[in-house]
Amino acid sequence: MKSLKMLVLFFSVASMALAQETIKMQVKESKVHCTGVGPMECLQVKTGKEKEWTYFYENIEGFDFEPGYRYKLKVEKSKREGNLPADASAYTYKLKKVVSKKKVKSTTVKNSYILNKKMVLSKINGKKVDNASVYFTLNDDKMSGKSGCNRFSASYKLNGDKLEVTPGMGTLMACDEESMRLEAEFLKMLESKNFDIETAGSVVKFKKANSKEVVMEFNIPTENDIWSFIDGKKWKLIMLENVGQDYGKSFIQFDAKNKKVNGNSGCNNFFGTYSTTEKTITFKGLGSTRMACLDQETSEIESKILKYLSDATVNFDVADQTLNFYNNDRLIMMFGLYTE
Template structure:
């Protein structure tokens, strides 16, 4: 009997040693991190910790909702036996939700906006060939580096940004564009910066010296539409196919909010409104001429189908106007001089 009681006490002591109740604070936003693979991590303060740390595990019974700061009572248990290499040393189980407080999460003004490079290492850049966007949802940076298109993941922590290795296309361009691309890539790839904004200007500063290394400008909506307005934009790519689409083109009248053009055979007309980086097309109509050219007819059917009563995202890159459905580039128009 005494032996059994002693064994029971030893088991209870082991359980008590391996398990404890802790207080845990959960931050209102997650951050990109790498565990077994790329993931989003909650940020936590365990016990009396003063700084936030990434949390690579999960809490059984707890449902996280961004925008709220939590205080939890959590049962933390040390795993025993053979622990898988990709598993945490501890398991966590919610004991009690102590508080849940709504917190307004500020979004940096430069996120999800096209930024055009205007200065690199003190040298002015005026041709608009380098631009990028920091997507706050996917944590991806993408754009054009002078000649080629590129993308990279990034990690944002307060005013600091860490750029992961860049990937891009491998086209050859004119020597000037290639030199600019080499300088830009060498300056930003796999680097960390401190970001500061002044109006529509975004400064990337060296972490140590605080010198401005890169300077970008965010075009205002009025500047973008002033550039688009009234010009003839000729269709040069549709559904990933670049070719000569004949008469297919589009033109916007910003003042009247009217859109017009040619689908390849017939003229079309309609209305549009804008909301940020979106164009909402409506009330599209066209002439009804028969077109003997089968390719022109096919182009027209596809083009008007994309535009009819649609909401499309857009951006302007140097001499092109690009229209997207979701993340897919569906039409590219070149500025006709």
């Protein structure tokens, strides 16, 4: 019996060792825009003896990242147990030790403030563009965004007023004729490769290299621009926890002037207040009516919605015609403009 207990103990310890390990990780001094389940910001890391920086889509529990510093860490990597959601990682990460933290010299150049900013096409070849379907972000890794119908990425170099673009890859979806025509024109323009950049406030002009001819113009949306678009509209829930379906009456609506929010969670109306920063919404004092949901699935959906909105803070962004909520960089809810 004693031998059997020792054998069980041995296998238990061995199993725990296989499910958990300590890894060495370097963390770069800046985050980058990336796409997991939805748009997010990722750390850039090297693990072990890796030579190239890679995107890190998870959180490191206990690690407080500060931009401008390069880190060496010891991290405890543990395998999750049980049935995992489709969008969940198979591992969790927990800080064990900060081995070093070093300030990195700034390499900022003229126009570097446009880095990590969403730029929305407003004019191309002198023609106004109204539908905000073409946009991209420049980070210290690549240019990435949407070209009208499809997502695209490209390499670039920004040196003062000079921007060099090397066209890359894109998805191959088909859209309506107008969107496809705009996409073709935009991608054709990127093939020019070299541009002179002129900035004035939130407006960014792309000129032909060594020329005064403006071929494209972009706007960097301000917080006021974003909220003037969100304000007063009904946003219908179209995705919850990575499941897209018809969620019936569920919607959310914001009163930006009075900082009030209301909506419907499936069975009941809800209401409350909120505050914002550039990237977050904090919901406060949420209340709701108390009608019973006769359908069990609708009741479960309502519970999830109210859980995410009750005295909680979510990250958010607006992409095309959707309003997206994130929890720890994981897309939890997506809303589309309400049409009746």
